[in-house]
Amino acid sequence: MKAFALFATTADVGIEAWGRDHRQLLRNAVRGLNALLFGEPPPSRGRTEGRRFRYRGDSWENVLVNLLTEALDQTYSRQRRIAALRIRRAAKCSLDVELRLAPWPCRPRAEVKSATYHGLKIIRRPGGLKYVKIVLDV
Amino acid sequence: MEFRDFKPLSPFRWLLPKEKVRGMTADAEIIASEPILRAAADDASLTQVINVASLPRLVGRSLAMPDIHYGYGFCIGGVAAFREEDGIVLPGGVGYDINCGVRLLSTAIPADQARADLESLGAAILRHIPTGLTKKTNYPLDQKQFQEVVRHGAREIVRHFAGREEDLAFIESGGRLAVDRLEIVSRKAFERGDSQLGSLGSGNHFIEVQEVEEIFDPEAAQIFGLQRGMLTLMIHTGSRGFGHQIATDFIETFRRKNISRLSLPDPQLIYADIHSSEGQNYLQALNAASNFAWANRHLLMEDLIAICERTLRQPRERLGMRLVYDQAHNIAKFETHTVGGREMKLLVHRKGATRAFPAGNPDIPAAYRAVGQPVIIPGSMGTPSFVLRGTPAAMELTFGSSAHGAGRRLSRHQAIKVASQFNVREKLKERQVLVFSFSSQGLKEEIPEAYKEIAEVVDATTGAGISSKVARLRPLVVVKG
Numbered sequence: 001m002k003a004f005a006l007f008a009t010t011a012d013v014g015i016e017a018w019g020r021d022h023r024q025l026l027r028n029a030v031r032g033l034n035a036l037l038f039g040e041p042p043p044s045r046g047r048t049e050g051r052r053f054r055y056r057g058d059s060w061e062n063v064l065v066n067l068l069t070e071a072l073d074q075t076y077s078r079q080r081r082i083a084a085l086r087i088r089r090a091a092k093c094s095l096d097v098e099l100r101l102a103p104w105p106c107r108p109r110a111e112v113k114s115a116t117y118h119g120l121k122i123i124r125r126p127g128g129l130k131y132v133k134i135v136l137d138v
Numbered sequence: 139m140e141f142r143d144f145k146p147l148s149p150f151r152w153l154l155p156k157e158k159v160r161g162m163t164a165d166a167e168i169i170a171s172e173p174i175l176r177a178a179a180d181d182a183s184l185t186q187v188i189n190v191a192s193l194p195r196l197v198g199r200s201l202a203m204p205d206i207h208y209g210y211g212f213c214i215g216g217v218a219a220f221r222e223e224d225g226i227v228l229p230g231g232v233g234y235d236i237n238c239g240v241r242l243l244s245t246a247i248p249a250d251q252a253r254a255d256l257e258s259l260g261a262a263i264l265r266h267i268p269t270g271l272t273k274k275t276n277y278p279l280d281q282k283q284f285q286e287v288v289r290h291g292a293r294e295i296v297r298h299f300a301g302r303e304e305d306l307a308f309i310e311s312g313g314r315l316a317v318d319r320l321e322i323v324s325r326k327a328f329e330r331g332d333s334q335l336g337s338l339g340s341g342n343h344f345i346e347v348q349e350v351e352e353i354f355d356p357e358a359a360q361i362f363g364l365q366r367g368m369l370t371l372m373i374h375t376g377s378r379g380f381g382h383q384i385a386t387d388f389i390e391t392f393r394r395k396n397i398s399r400l401s402l403p404d405p406q407l408i409y410a411d412i413h414s415s416e417g418q419n420y421l422q423a424l425n426a427a428s429n430f431a432w433a434n435r436h437l438l439m440e441d442l443i444a445i446c447e448r449t450l451r452q453p454r455e456r457l458g459m460r461l462v463y464d465q466a467h468n469i470a471k472f473e474t475h476t477v478g479g480r481e482m483k484l485l486v487h488r489k490g491a492t493r494a495f496p497a498g499n500p501d502i503p504a505a506y507r508a509v510g511q512p513v514i515i516p517g518s519m520g521t522p523s524f525v526l527r528g529t530p531a532a533m534e535l536t537f538g539s540s541a542h543g544a545g546r547r548l549s550r551h552q553a554i555k556v557a558s559q560f561n562v563r564e565k566l567k568e569r570q571v572l573v574f575s576f577s578s579q580g581l582k583e584e585i586p587e588a589y590k591e592i593a594e595v596v597d598a599t600t601g602a603g604i605s606s607k608v609a610r611l612r613p614l615v616v617v618k619g
Contacts, residue, residue, distance in 0.1 A: 008552070010181055010208050010547070010548070011207060011549075012209075013549075013550060013551075058394070061405075066390070073329075073330070076271070076330055076379055077329045107271055110340075110341075111271055111339065113382040113385075114234045114382055116210045116211075117210075117393075117404075117406045117408070118210030118404065118406045135210055137210070137233075137234045137382075138341060
């Protein structure tokens with residue numbers, strides 16, 4: 001199963017992500033963001049630090065956008081990337097996760113302004129896989 | 139949606155009546171040549187114009203300027219207006235880079251005399267001015283100082299950092315919109331922005347040194363301070379992480395408050411009533427971000443002037459450096475317009491579109507009221523930029539709006555693929571354009587081939603009568619973020 005792929009529209013870029021369930025989908029979306037920002041796979045460097053992230057949304061799409069927004073905040077405000085997600089709970093459009101944060105492996109390749117809701121919809125593909133395409137404003 | 143669904147009102151105005159698409163509450167109008175409209179049909183940006191035409195309480199038409207291309211929510215080049223008393227506000231009608239805009243300076247420096255110094259000038263700009271993703275700042279501020287900057291915009295820079303009081307008149311809105319309640323801006327926004335004042339950013343942001351290549355309107359050019367053969371300086375940047383986070387925050391706030399009761403053609407078009415608490419808070423935060431952007435461009439201008447003084451070894455007075463104008467192209471502002479013979483106070487959203495007020499308008503600098511507001515349309519890297527002026531037709535047709543740039547034609551991935559076939563710097567050098575950047579990937583993404591032909595966009599703009607050509611500027615030095 002493909003985990004993620006990057007794509008480009010005329011003005012922006014985006015991430016396609018796949019997952020057996022919402023947990024895996026969210027993990028793979030974060031992996032996609034890391035690939036966009038730092039290349040794939042980024043080399044592991046330095047210790048990781050933990051930071052709890054909890055969010056309850058109106059939909060899984062809303063949770064996804066907010067998780068990626070947190071990742072971008074860590075990237076640009078604290079010069080950290082999400083090296084791993086330890087998901088404590090993901091159910092009913094809510095997420096409770098420990099983010100394992102590592103320093104930038106290199107300077108980000110792009111300045112992503114935000115994850116957008118443009119055309120955002122998590123769908124179920126034949127075979128039961130969940131799929132999402134999320135556009136990022138760069 | 140296809141090209142043939144649009145009815146030509148003129149060679150540069152195309153109408154889609156609301157009856158053509160279910161859900162449209164207003165007509166849609168595209169200002170474009172036929173080739174531009176056909177290209178827009180291919181990249182689905184027309185669907186975005188139609189989506190905006192489906193919003194409630196839209197005044198007049200959902201509009202798109204000739205640099206129309208696919209965005210999210212609004213297309214780039216989109217303009218939409220709502221009544222102040224009962225209308226709506228949309229962060230997606232402004233964009234994430236709130237008050238991204240352009241500033242132009244004229245000089246009395248003959249390009250011929252400066253040619254030997256251009257390489258040094260470009261290198262000095264790249265060395266001194268923070269570009270790309272860096273925490274380096276020339277202006278470390280404490281929290282209180284930063285708050286004052288986002289409260290007072292360019293005015294605060296003149297008061298405490300650098301610059302002249304008289305320059306403020308040549309910035310749209312005097313470089314400041316009212317901010318009374320800064321507490322509604324998130325801590326995250328402050329954290330993202332507090333080390334970025336005086337920085338260029340990345341992507342399509344740039345500083346250019348240009349030469350006035352041709353004058354089309356001698357009277358307006360003289361009033362704007364543009365002389366053939368002289369250097370000009372142009373800055374393109376916005377509100378950086380501060381504005382991006384504000385836009386993100388308020389899209390979330392609008393969703394929390396309104397998503398359950400709204401039926402939206404695109405979730406990125408989430409909106410709130412102007413007079414709702416979240417609507418009023420967003421407008422305050424928008425003003426704060428706009429003030430940051432104006433302060434940012436003001437500091438960059440002062441830095442640029444200082445660099446020119448050092449590199450060209452003359453004081454600014456001798457260099458004749460003067461602010462022509464600073465305009466926003468991602469913003470929503472309250473403006474008075476005449477609609478159906480009635481004066482109305484409207485909230486005009488411009489996303490990738492600029493204001494283009496005509497002669498006589500009280501909201502433009504007194505010095506320009508004889509000819510109209512400058513409209514600065516930058517080209518892509520290595521291609522000319524244009525200075526136009528606003529016209530009465532713009533007020534009549536587009537709420538006083540015009541195009542803002544060339545508009546992308548290729549995605550970043552496509553551009554990188556094309557650029558891999560040649561050396562970008564060398565190719566531009568052949569065109570006598572020196573390029574300076576720390577990011578070779580960034581240069582590839584921004585090659586001229588990735589953008590529409592600027593002349594085509596300008597021709598459609600002037601063809602529709604919404605702006606009138608004043609001058610063409612040729613790039614000599616490009617510094618990219």
